[in-house]
Structures are given as structure tokens and as C-alpha cells.
Amino acid sequence: MSTSTQPSTPVGKTARWVDDRYTTSNALRRNLGKVFPDHWSFMLGEVALYSFVILLLSGTYLTLFFKPSMVDVIYNGTYVPLKGVKMTEAYASSLDISFDVRGGLLMRQIHHWAALFFVGAMTIHMFRVFFTGAFRKPREVNWVIGTVLVLLGIVEGFAGYSLPDDLLSGTGLRITQGIASAIPIVGTYVSFGLFGGEFPGTDFLPRLYAIHILLIPGIILALVTAHLLMVWYQKHTQWPGPGRTENNVVGYRFFPVYMAKAGGFFFIVFGVTTLISAFVTINPVWMFGPYTPDQVSAGSQPDWYMGFLDGAVRVMPNLELVFWHHTLSLNLIVPAVVLPGIMTLLLGAYPWIEQFVTGDKREHHLLDRPRNTPTRTALGVTAITFYLMLWVSGANDIIATTFESSINAITISLRILLFVVPPIAFTITKRICLSLQRRDNDKLLHGHETGRLLRLPHGEFVEIHAPLTQKEQAEILGKVDMPVLALETVDANGVAAPWALVNNLRNRLSSWFYAINVAKPSPAELEAAAGHFSHVSAVELEATHRHREFEALGGVLHQPSEDESVNH
Amino acid sequence: MSDTTHGDTGHGHGHEVEPITYTQSDERGRILLGLDEHRSRRTDTSQRAAKRAERQIAGMFTFAAICFVAAIAAYLLVPKHDIVWVPVLGNVSASNLSLGGLIGLGTLLIGVGAIQWARALMPDEEVIQERHELRGSDEAREDTIEQFRRGAQESGFMSRPIIRRSLLGAMALFPLPIAFLLGDLGTAPDDKLRHTAWGNKPRTRILNQGSGQMVRPEDLAVGGLINAIPVGLTELEEQEGSQNARAKAAIILVRMNPDEIKSTQGPNWDYEGIVAYSKICTHVGCPISLYQQRTHSLLCPCHQSTFDLSDSGRAVFGPAARHMPQLQLDVDSEGYLVAVGDFAEPVGPSFWERG
Numbered sequence: 043m044s045t046s047t048q049p050s051t052p053v054g055k056t057a058r059w060v061d062d063r064y065t066t067s068n069a070l071r072r073n074l075g076k077v078f079p080d081h082w083s084f085m086l087g088e089v090a091l092y093s094f095v096i097l098l099l100s101g102t103y104l105t106l107f108f109k110p111s112m113v114d115v116i117y118n119g120t121y122v123p124l125k126g127v128k129m130t131e132a133y134a135s136s137l138d139i140s141f142d143v144r145g146g147l148l149m150r151q152i153h154h155w156a157a158l159f160f161v162g163a164m165t166i167h168m169f170r171v172f173f174t175g176a177f178r179k180p181r182e183v184n185w186v187i188g189t190v191l192v193l194l195g196i197v198e199g200f201a202g203y204s205l206p207d208d209l210l211s212g213t214g215l216r217i218t219q220g221i222a223s224a225i226p227i228v229g230t231y232v233s234f235g236l237f238g239g240e241f242p243g244t245d246f247l248p249r250l251y252a253i254h255i256l257l258i259p260g261i262i263l264a265l266v267t268a269h270l271l272m273v274w275y276q277k278h279t280q281w282p283g284p285g286r287t288e289n290n291v292v293g294y295r296f297f298p299v300y301m302a303k304a305g306g307f308f309f310i311v312f313g314v315t316t317l318i319s320a321f322v323t324i325n326p327v328w329m330f331g332p333y334t335p336d337q338v339s340a341g342s343q344p345d346w347y348m349g350f351l352d353g354a355v356r357v358m359p360n361l362e363l364v365f366w367h368h369t370l371s372l373n374l375i376v377p378a379v380v381l382p383g384i385m386t387l388l389l390g391a392y393p394w395i396e397q398f399v400t401g402d403k404r405e406h407h408l409l410d411r412p413r414n415t416p417t418r419t420a421l422g423v424t425a426i427t428f429y430l431m432l433w434v435s436g437a438n439d440i441i442a443t444t445f446e447s448s449i450n451a452i453t454i455s456l457r458i459l460l461f462v463v464p465p466i467a468f469t470i471t472k473r474i475c476l477s478l479q480r481r482d483n484d485k486l487l488h489g490h491e492t493g494r495l496l497r498l499p500h501g502e503f504v505e506i507h508a509p510l511t512q513k514e515q516a517e518i519l520g521k522v523d524m525p526v527l528a529l530e531t532v533d534a535n536g537v538a539a540p541w542a543l544v545n546n547l548r549n550r551l552s553s554w555f556y557a558i559n560v561a562k563p564s565p566a567e568l569e570a571a572a573g574h575f576s577h578v579s580a581v582e583l584e585a586t587h588r589h590r591e592f593e594a595l596g597g598v599l600h601q602p603s604e605d606e607s608v609n610h
Numbered sequence: 611m612s613d614t615t616h617g618d619t620g621h622g623h624g625h626e627v628e629p630i631t632y633t634q635s636d637e638r639g640r641i642l643l644g645l646d647e648h649r650s651r652r653t654d655t656s657q658r659a660a661k662r663a664e665r666q667i668a669g670m671f672t673f674a675a676i677c678f679v680a681a682i683a684a685y686l687l688v689p690k691h692d693i694v695w696v697p698v699l700g701n702v703s704a705s706n707l708s709l710g711g712l713i714g715l716g717t718l719l720i721g722v723g724a725i726q727w728a729r730a731l732m733p734d735e736e737v738i739q740e741r742h743e744l745r746g747s748d749e750a751r752e753d754t755i756e757q758f759r760r761g762a763q764e765s766g767f768m769s770r771p772i773i774r775r776s777l778l779g780a781m782a783l784f785p786l787p788i789a790f791l792l793g794d795l796g797t798a799p800d801d802k803l804r805h806t807a808w809g810n811k812p813r814t815r816i817l818n819q820g821s822g823q824m825v826r827p828e829d830l831a832v833g834g835l836i837n838a839i840p841v842g843l844t845e846l847e848e849q850e851g852s853q854n855a856r857a858k859a860a861i862i863l864v865r866m867n868p869d870e871i872k873s874t875q876g877p878n879w880d881y882e883g884i885v886a887y888s889k890i891c892t893h894v895g896c897p898i899s900l901y902q903q904r905t906h907s908l909l910c911p912c913h914q915s916t917f918d919l920s921d922s923g924r925a926v927f928g929p930a931a932r933h934m935p936q937l938q939l940d941v942d943s944e945g946y947l948v949a950v951g952d953f954a955e956p957v958g959p960s961f962w963e964r965g
């Protein structure tokens with residue numbers, strides 16, 4: 043309404059037109075200058091987001107040519123080895139996209155590679171969020187959304203590679219059908235419902251197609267939007283560093299710096315995906331042949347994100363119960379239904395599990411360096427190790443042929459290792475974290491070694507230690523030394539408090555979580571060290587004056603003497 | 611706005627670096643250090659360096675544009691079936707390579723250019739912005755609760771329990787008819803899983819999938835293996851318009867020395883050392899293809915379940931729990947191998963009603 047500024051440019055006029063109707067200036071004024079913190083690890087989520095955008099674009103293109111039909115046709119395209127072969131329209135159109143649509147193969151490969159990157163980037167992004175404690179209050183819900191997104195991404199990817207109806211994907215569907223049938227009570231009906239009757243039927247692909255291009259991407263899109271809105275509203279977490287506190291955000295403004303960087307990064311992800319798709323063949327469906335339920339391509343491996351499930355199914359002992367004319371296939375529902383269910387639940391509930399253990403209900407906007415929360419980091423590594431062991435189990439046949447040992451021996455050892463290796467990983471990780479913390483303290487107090495030697499006037503050689511930069515120091519000093527919980531277990535009269543058992547458990551868990559940790563140096567020790575640094579640098583300066591061969595030494599002398607006691 | 615760029619906070623340029631102080635801390639025990647001094651980039655101090663960066667970035671964008679034009683040319687000019695040999699990659703589609711290479715390079719250059727632009731020429735001094743409190747004020751909270759109370763009161767939701775309960779009841783039932791609409795997703799299982807094409811008529815001849823011929827016992831030497839289906843299956847499939855029958859009826863025939871056979875699932879189910887077993891794994895239904903004649907074991911490629919065909923198809927290792935179902939064999943008057951009847955049990959993966 044204001045007439046103070048009359049826009050003259052087309053952009054200005056459009057902006058006024060929009061603002062007259064939607065008050066856009068209100069939101070933009072607040073948001074264009076919004077500050078985003080910067081750290082390389084924050085790009086992992088971006089890769090996932092951009093891969094998703096690439097998937098939407100390339101997927102839309104593929105829908106223009108793909109025919110999700112299980113009607114049989116005789117192939118008559120340009121791929122000679124399959125000419126005259128009976129196959130479904132779905133497979134025939136996949137071949138057409140690969141050979142007879144210019145750029146079709148490129149789009150198929152972009153779509154497939156982007157799917158692999160999508161799930162991969164989400165997974166690693168999740169690791170980042172976990173290990174740095176970014177899931178803590180107030181971001182628990184976003185963590186749950188993330189968990190659901192990873193899960194949906196896996197299902198969506200699986201649906202996608204099942205669609206071309208080649209021999210490989212059909213085998214995956216056969217396994218899906220077998221697992222669906224194993225669900226207690228309703229399994230047979232679930233399977234008949236999914237496939238429109240017996241396997242393979244003629245209904246499944248069109249149904250899967252609707253799920254793959256509409257239902258799941260729709261949900262993913264909605265969740266991604268919610269995910270981003272929350273990040274925007276709650277503001278991004280940041281790494282500890284100079285000037286960073288719990289109450290501020292230090293970084294660059296959304297417009298223009300962040301926009302240029304994030305926008306540019308989208309094009310980089312797009313470019314890299316396209317280049318890989320230009321150079322590296324993925325999922326050559328024409329080599330597998332059409333699906334038929336009585337053939338299988340030997341040594342077929344699913345996409346990487348299905349590997350852990352495949353492995354779980356492989357190493358599960360063959361337990362099956364038969365009672366009252368019913369069959370309960372524990373060998374299937376345990377690894378393929380119960381296990382992934384438990385894994386997802388534990389993952390999604392982790393923020394609350396940790397809150398229960400630590401009693402920490404405060405808001406967290408500064409991230410933890412993984413080494414500074416050794417127990418959480420060790421738990422994460424344990425879970426990842428377990429996951430990787432399942433994944434390795436999915437390759438038990440390849441391991442057996444590579445090492446020329448019996449598949450039975452390999453499978454049995456994997457069953458054992460699955461439960462032995464993760465705890466070992468826990469212990470090792472925790473120790474590494476603690477020693478990294480000690481090293482941090484050491485570096486704070488004594489600087490880092492420069493490898494340069496200095497000869498003192500009386501002939502002695504000492505190594506120059508350079509003090510850490512302000513940035514390095516701030517990162518280390520951002521560590522929080524957490525107190526162990528001490529909840530009441532008895533009331534004032536010495537009688538057990540109502541929640542005594544739970545409180546006792548929490549006290550113990552919290553002490554397990556926090557008790558063994560390395561305290562960082564006190565301000566006094568740091569001041570002393572700083573004083574020491576400047577004192578020695580004076581000595582050094584003199585020495586430099588005397589010995590002209592040392593020029594411009596920015597460092598400091600390290601005298602490993604009385605100051606050693608300052609350390610922890 | 612409450613933002614500050616630390617350049618404004620009085621850090622001068624050129625004088626001695628202030629010693630770090632460790633006196634500031636937050637209530638969680640962190641020791642907080644202030645922002646360190648901004649270091650200027652070459653592009654900040656040298657006009658020439660800035661110009662060079664500008665040219666570099668514009669060059670990348672221009673080259674990207676050229677790539678895109680070239681990609682259009684490649685679309686129009688590179689024949690879509692041409693195969694080229696490229697070192698390392700081998701034989702690849704020329705169209706895929708040129709289109710992907712050019713579009714990929716172009717987009718990559720836009721990306722790299724934009725980021726370089728941000729890094730070299732846009733401000734790189736860090737900005738500090740305060741976080742707003744996420745929690746609503748007490749006043750806002752009380753007011754919201756008040757609004758709810760008012761609404762609840764005005765609607766009578768709490769004071770008229772009959773309305774409330776009947777509505778909740780109706781809402782609870784609302785999804786049910788919709789769930790029932792899913793009923794026609796599939797046919798009822800009935801006993802479909804218990805029959806295969808082998809039972810369609812007694813004494814069905816057996817078709818060798820490799821040769822397309824009907825199998826006679828002499829076609830199989832000791833140690834040999836044949837993938838087979840019932841005669842007439844292809845016509846049946848044609849008629850049904852699906853591969854459903856094949857998914858249950860596929861079998862393998864192997865021949866061993868009759869005295870090597872430890873057991874069969876019924877008396878005399880082999881024919882002179884030839885045994886017929888379902889090809890569909892009892893684990894989750896992969897077709898089994900690997901046979902080791904020395905041990906008579908059949909290995910499933912999907913999860914490595916192993917079955918001993920000389921011992922009633924027993925599951926000897928792996929996640930499969932049940933033996934492979936066997937077909938009883940005989941020879942008809944013309945000397946062809948036949949399956950006497952259907953399998954005695956459902957083939958393929960387990961299901962709840964299987965028993």
C-alpha cells in the first residue's frame with residue numbers, strides 16, 4: 043500500500059503484485075538474511091535431498107515410456123539376443139527405453155544411480171546426526187521423520203528395481219511373496235491380495251507401479267518438506283567453534299552465500315550422477331532376460347540397501363514350527379519381519395532412550411564431537427557393525443567361493459560373529475574416543491608438534507610446539523563434561539522411593555554412559571599453558587635473533603618438564 | 611535485526627593478535643572463545659585476483675552453455691544404436707556416453723562455478739544471529755488452553771456424552787467399509803496352493819525344457835539333470851494368461867545309481883534311479899538350479915539352502931526348513947517317463963494354513 047517506493051523494474055512490479063496479495067515481504071524480510079552454519083558434514087543431507095529431486099525428475103521422464111503391464115508380448119525391438127522372445131510389456135518397454143529411446147538409457151541409469159545415492163546419503167546423514175547428537179531436544183521428531191524416510195527410501199528403491207520385470211527383479215519379488223506368505227495368520231491372504239491371486243499373476247506390477255510413482259514418493263515428498271521446515275524453523279545445529287554458543291547461529295546468510303553454495307551443490311550432485319551414468323552401466327536388464335518363475339540368474343545380488351535383509355535371511359537357522367495344522371516360519375519372520383522391525387524401533391526411539399539414560403532434557407544446538415560422548419559413539423558403531431555383519435552375511439556365497447571354503451562353515455561362523463564382533467567394536471570405539479580426548483587435552487596444554495627443532499644458546503635441541511589456533515581450541519573446549527545422574531532411590535526417611543527401581547536403573551545406566559570420560563583442562567590450566575607458550579616464545583624469539591638461520595618461527599618451544607603434570 | 615558481522619565488532623586489522631582468554635563459559639561447562647579474526651582472501655585484497663576469479667567463474671558458466679548446445683547436437687547427430695569402444699569402459703552406447711558426458715559436465719560446471727562464486731567473491735565473514743526461543747510464552751500457552759476450553763464448552767463436546775460417544779463410535783467404524791473394499795484385491799486362496807498342473811490329469815508326461823522333447827528314461831545318464839515341466843503347461847499358461855502354473859509345476863529330474871538312493875518320500879517313487887523333485891525352493895520359492903552330483907545335493911542360489919536328493923530331498927543346510935516335495939515317477943506304455951500324480955504336499959514357501 044505504501045507509495046514511498048514505486049518499483050520500476052519488471053521484477054519489482056511482480057514483487058509488488060505478489061506482496062499486495064500475500065504479504066510476501068513479511069516472510070522474506072525475515073528469511074533472506076537467515077544465517078546457516080557451515081560444516082562439510084552438513085552436506086550429506088543435501089546430497090540426499092538433491093538425489094531425491096533428481097529421482098523425481100528422471101522418474102517422471104521414465105513414466106513417459108515405461109508400460110507397467112504384465113501382458114505378454116513378443117519382443118521385436120533392436121536388442122538382437124532377445125528378438126522373438128516372449129516377455130511382459132513391462133520388460134519389453136524397459137528394453138525399448140534402454141535401446142530405442144535416445145537418452146532413455148541415460149535416464150534409466152541416472153534414476154538407478156540416484157536411487158543408490160539417495161538411500162546411501164540418507165544413511166550416512168543419519169550417522170552424522172547420530173554421532174554428533176543432533177537428534178537431541180528439540181529435534182527428536184525430525185529424527186523420527188528421518189528414520190521413516192530411510193525406511194521408505196529402501197522400500198521405494200526395492201519397488202523401483204522390481205518394475206522392469208527382468209529375471210533379477212522377478213526373483214526379488216518371488217522372495218517378497220515368500221516372506222509375505224510367512225506372516226502368521228494373514229500371510230496367505232496378504233500374498234494373494236498383493237499379487238491378485240497366485241504368484242506371479244498379472245496384477246502385481248501395475249499395482250507396484252502406482253505405489254512406486256505415486257504413493258511412496260508422495261509420502262516421501264511430504265515428509266521431506268516437513269523435515270526441511272523443521273530445520274528451517276528450529277535453525278540448524280552448529281559445530282562448537284569460536285563465537286558459537288547454544289544461543290546463536292554463526293555462519294553465512296541464506297541469500298546470497300548459502301543459496302549459491304547449496305544451489306551450486308545441487309548442480310554438482312546432478313552433474314556427478316549424470317557423469318557416472320554416462321560412464322558406468324548399472325542394472326543392465328537386457329542381460330538378465332525376462333522373468334520366469336522357473337529360472338534364476340546365479341550369483342544375483344540385490345541393490346546394496348537390501349543386503350542386510352538378505353544377509354539376515356541367509357544366516358537365520360531353519361526354525362519352523364508346525365502346530366494345529368498351521369505353519370509358523372520363524373526362519374522367515376524373524377529375520378525379515380521381526381528383526382527389521384526391532385531395528386527401526388530402536389533407531390526411531392533412540393532420542394528418548396538416551397534421554398531416559400542421561401536425564402538430559404535441555405535444548406541442544408551445539409553439536410557433540412563424537413569422541414566426546416564415547417558411549418553414544420560406541421553404541422552407534424556397535425549398531426553399524428551389526429548392520430555390516432548382516433550385510434557381509436548377504437555375500438556368504440561370494441566369500442565362500444573367494445576363499446574356497448565351504449559355504450556351511452562360512453555361514454556358521456557368520457552366525458557366531460554376528461554376536462561377537464559388535465561388542466568388540468563397542469569396546470574398541472570407546473577406548474579410541476577416550477584416547478582421542480586425552481590427545482585433545484594434551485594438544486591444548488602443549489600445542490602440537492611442528493617437527494622443527496631449535497638449538498638453544500647452550501647447544502641443547504628442543505622441538506617447537508605450536509599452540510592450537512583459536513578455532514581448534516574452541517572446538518575442543520566446546521566439550522560438555524556431563525554429570526552422572528543421581529536420582530533419589532530412598533526418601534528422607536530412608537524408605538524406598540516410589541520409583542526406586544527405575545531411578546536406580548537410570549542412575550546405573552547414566553554412570554555407564556558418562557562416568558568414564560576425560561575432563562578437559564580448567565581455565566587456570568589453560569591460562570598457565572598460554573603463559574608458558576608466550577614465555578617460551580620469548581625465549582625462542584631471542585634464540586631466533588641470535589641464530590639467523592631460523593627465520594619467522596611462528597612456533598613455541600616445548601620443554602617437557604614440570605608442565606607435564608598439568609595434564610589430566 | 612540482532613545479527614552481527616564480526617567485522618563490525620572492532621577487530622582491527624594489522625595489529626597484534628589478542629591473547630586468548632578462557633574466562634567465558636556457559637552453564638554447561640563449555641569454555642567459550644570469541645570469533646577469531648577474519649582473514650582476508652586474495653580476492654578481497656587484490657583487484658586483479660578478484661577479476662581473475664570473475665573470469666574463471668564466467669568461463670565455467672560459458673563452457674556449461676557450450677556443453678548443453680553440444681548435447682543437443684549429440685541428440686540429433688549420434689545414431690542411437692552406435693556402439694563405441696572406449697578404453698576401460700569397453701563397448702558402450704555412443705549416444706549414452708555423449709549425452710551423459712555433455713549434460714553431466716555442463717551441470718557440474720554450473721555447480722562448481724556457483725560455489726566458486728560464493729567462496730571467492732561473496733562475503734566470507736561469519737555472521738552471528740541469535741536463536742529465538744522455541745517455547746511459547748506462558749501467556750501464549752495459557753491463552754491457547756483458554757481458547758480450547760472455550761471451544762470445548764461451546765461445542766458441548768464434554769457436556770453431551772451421548773453425542774460424543776456416538777460420534778466416536780461412528781468414526782471408529784468409518785475405516786472398516788473402506789478396508790473391506792480391498793477384499794477383491796485377490797482371489798481367495800482356497801486350495802490353490804495345494805495343487806499343481808501335475809494333478810490336472812493322471813500320468814502326465816514330462817517335457818524337457820532344454821530340448822522341448824518328452825523325456826524317456828534313457829535320456830538321462832547317471833549323474834545327469836534335466837529341468838522339466840508337465841506336457842501341456844505352455845498351452846495352459848496361454849489359456850490362463852499368467853505364469854502361475856509354471857511357478858508351481860517346475861521340476862528337476864536327476865538320475866543316480868539306484869543303490870545310492872537312501873530314501874524317497876514314498877515307496878518306489880523313483881524310476882530306476884531317476885527321481886523328480888520340485889524346483890521351487892521350500893524356503894521362499896527361488897527356482898533351484900545348482901546340483902552337485904557327487905553329493906546329490908541341490909543348492910539354492912538365493913540363500914544357499916542345501917537339499918539331499920538321495921535322501922527324500924531332505925533340507926541339510928541353510929535357512930530352508932522343509933524337504934523338497936517329490937513326484938512319483940513311472941513309465942507309460944510308450945516308454946515315456948510320467949508323473950503318476952500330483953505332489954503329495956504344497957510346493958514352494960510355507961504359509962500359515964499349510965499345516
Ligand code: FES
Nearest residue numbers: 891893894910913
Ligand atoms: S529361496 Fe532357496 S534358500 Fe531361500
